[in-house]
Amino acid sequence: MSTELLLELSEVTAGYGKMPVLHGVSIKCHRGEIVTLLGANGVGKTTTLRTILGQLKPRDGEIKFNGADITRLPPHKTAALGVAHSPEGRNIFGNLTVIENLRAGAHLLKTRKELKEHLDRVYSMFPRLKERRTQIAGSLSGGEQQMLAMGRALMSNPRLMLLDEPSLGLAPQLVKLVADTLTEVNRTGTSVLLVEQNARLALEISRYGYVMEKGAIALEGNAKELGANEQVKKVYLGIA
Amino acid sequence: MTYFIQQMLNGVCWGSILAMLGAGYTMTFGIIGLVNFAHGEIFMAGAFAAYFALHVAGLPFGVAAVLGILGAIAIGLLVERIAFRPVRGSGMITLFITSFAASIGIRTLFVMLFTDRAKPFSMPAFLKGAYLIGDLFIFKKTIAVVIVLVVVGALLMYLVKKTKTGIAMRAMSYDSETAQSMGINTEKIIIITFIIASALAGVAAIMWGVSYGRIRSSMGMMPVVDAFIASVIGGLGNVFGAIVGGLILGIGETLFVAYLPPELIGLRTLFVWIVLFIIIIVKPSGLFRANVK
Numbered sequence: 001m002s003t004e005l006l007l008e009l010s011e012v013t014a015g016y017g018k019m020p021v022l023h024g025v026s027i028k029c030h031r032g033e034i035v036t037l038l039g040a041n042g043v044g045k046t047t048t049l050r051t052i053l054g055q056l057k058p059r060d061g062e063i064k065f066n067g068a069d070i071t072r073l074p075p076h077k078t079a080a081l082g083v084a085h086s087p088e089g090r091n092i093f094g095n096l097t098v099i100e101n102l103r104a105g106a107h108l109l110k111t112r113k114e115l116k117e118h119l120d121r122v123y124s125m126f127p128r129l130k131e132r133r134t135q136i137a138g139s140l141s142g143g144e145q146q147m148l149a150m151g152r153a154l155m156s157n158p159r160l161m162l163l164d165e166p167s168l169g170l171a172p173q174l175v176k177l178v179a180d181t182l183t184e185v186n187r188t189g190t191s192v193l194l195v196e197q198n199a200r201l202a203l204e205i206s207r208y209g210y211v212m213e214k215g216a217i218a219l220e221g222n223a224k225e226l227g228a229n230e231q232v233k234k235v236y237l238g239i240a
Numbered sequence: 241m242t243y244f245i246q247q248m249l250n251g252v253c254w255g256s257i258l259a260m261l262g263a264g265y266t267m268t269f270g271i272i273g274l275v276n277f278a279h280g281e282i283f284m285a286g287a288f289a290a291y292f293a294l295h296v297a298g299l300p301f302g303v304a305a306v307l308g309i310l311g312a313i314a315i316g317l318l319v320e321r322i323a324f325r326p327v328r329g330s331g332m333i334t335l336f337i338t339s340f341a342a343s344i345g346i347r348t349l350f351v352m353l354f355t356d357r358a359k360p361f362s363m364p365a366f367l368k369g370a371y372l373i374g375d376l377f378i379f380k381k382t383i384a385v386v387i388v389l390v391v392v393g394a395l396l397m398y399l400v401k402k403t404k405t406g407i408a409m410r411a412m413s414y415d416s417e418t419a420q421s422m423g424i425n426t427e428k429i430i431i432i433t434f435i436i437a438s439a440l441a442g443v444a445a446i447m448w449g450v451s452y453g454r455i456r457s458s459m460g461m462m463p464v465v466d467a468f469i470a471s472v473i474g475g476l477g478n479v480f481g482a483i484v485g486g487l488i489l490g491i492g493e494t495l496f497v498a499y500l501p502p503e504l505i506g507l508r509t510l511f512v513w514i515v516l517f518i519i520i521i522v523k524p525s526g527l528f529r530a531n532v533k
Contacts, residue, residue, distance in 0.1 A: 074420070076423050079422060094414060096407065096414070100410070104411040104422055105422050156422070
């Protein structure tokens with residue numbers, strides 16, 4: 001596996017209004033990796049992703065992507081560099097059809113040929129989306145909306161996909177589909193930064209992991225080591 | 241029956257003007273949540289640009305029409321720059337006030353510079369005259385206005401429904417932040433929206449000049465209210481709905497007046513409000529689904 005650095009957050013501090021949420025977060029993601037960010041509710045996982053995307057401007061620290069400084073880049077420029085986002089709660093465009101959602105995700109593609117190519121790829125990953133392509137996305141089931149959010153993020157053929165709670169509220173067989181798809185996506189060259197409450201699933205498919213507590217990284221290590229850590233076992237895996 | 245059809249035909253021009261104005265209105269509202277009261281002045285500015293090209297510079301009608309549309313776009317972008325961009329994201333009431341101020345400001349400026357006297361807007365020769373079919377007069381200008389409405393309406397629907405920009409506009413109208421994370425440059429989409437909405441007002445201005453043969457500085461005041469109601473009838477944010485709403489309102493208003501006893505003709509403006517109240521009571525979301533466009 002190549003160890004070239006793709007994403008690097010160094011000592012990032014950020015927050016909403018006067019409320020600081022992140023207190024000097026440092027995260028690294030190498031090319032071709034799946035990296036996971038664990039932690040309880042409200043410790044700053046989603047805020048971390050929003051800061052990387054540029055939806056939130058950090059107060060301090062630096063974010064580098066593929067060698068370039070993206071610390072204060074607006075979201076559409078970060079996206080143009082190859083960062084895609086599948087947000088928590090999916091945030092699909094409920095007024096558009098399935099295929100229009102996917103075309104919105106493909107906004108950065110230049111040619112029709114590329115569009116068709118990626119559309120076919122997403123349809124082959126999620127055949128259900130193909131069946132529902134002319135349906136208004138707001139009328140999809142929760143699982144289908146999750147597939148659509150992931151498919152939409154993949155349409156731009158990103159270098160890095162930020163994935164927020166993909167398994168939230170999904171039936172077990174769908175969780176497995178999500179995990180398999182991530183592994184597949186990763187094999188075809190997209191790195192993934194995964195935020196997940198389902199720590200077992202996350203550590204299974206990731207190479208490296210970070211544990212966040214109160215806006216800072218409390219623990220990090222190889223996924224296998226983290227999975228064996230007593231504290232992680234107790235708090236996040238529910239094994240006494 | 242002949243009278244009825246004749247009156248409908250007479251209402252088509254007014255309906256088409258409202259349809260074009262309403263479509264522009266509904267786009268700025270649907271995509272950036274702005275009820276743009278200055279839309280009527282953008283329309284008026286387009287008419288003046290065409291008037292100057294036609295009557296002062298003596299340019300041919302086709303060139304004047306294009307310059308009219310460009311004039312409307314220029315004023316539209318100015319409104320965006322001074323009345324919208326500085327207060328973007330600060331809530332509907334603020335936008336309401338700034339666009340209202342822009343409307344009054346631009347209108348007053350035009351009245352100061354050019355007075356509010358009507359100015360002639362002469363039709364090109366090829367639009368003069370009418371065909372007599374049975375007992376019906378069909379004016380050439382009516383045919384031209386309808387053709388323009390259909391062509392521009394079809395182009396607009398294609399743009400909004402099928403193109404990348406149209407999908408980006410609709411995605412943005414639903415969730416601007418998520419749209420940005422897809423690489424959609426929302427600043428650019430706002431500018432494009434203003435350009436298109438203003439161009440539609442420019443088209444409406446040319447339709448107006450051709451239909452009524454004169455323009456004036458305060459000409460935007462009344463149509464903009466009717467056009468707003470047209471877009472509410474069609475479902476705010478729905479381009480197709482606004483076009484249908486504009487036609488219903490324009491033709492309906494003409495018929496309303498045609499069947500009113502002469503001494504009650506002053507009630508003409510009542511019609512749009514009657515329709516608005518019926519819509520608000522029976523189907524407040526409008527005839528067509530909003531937010532989809």
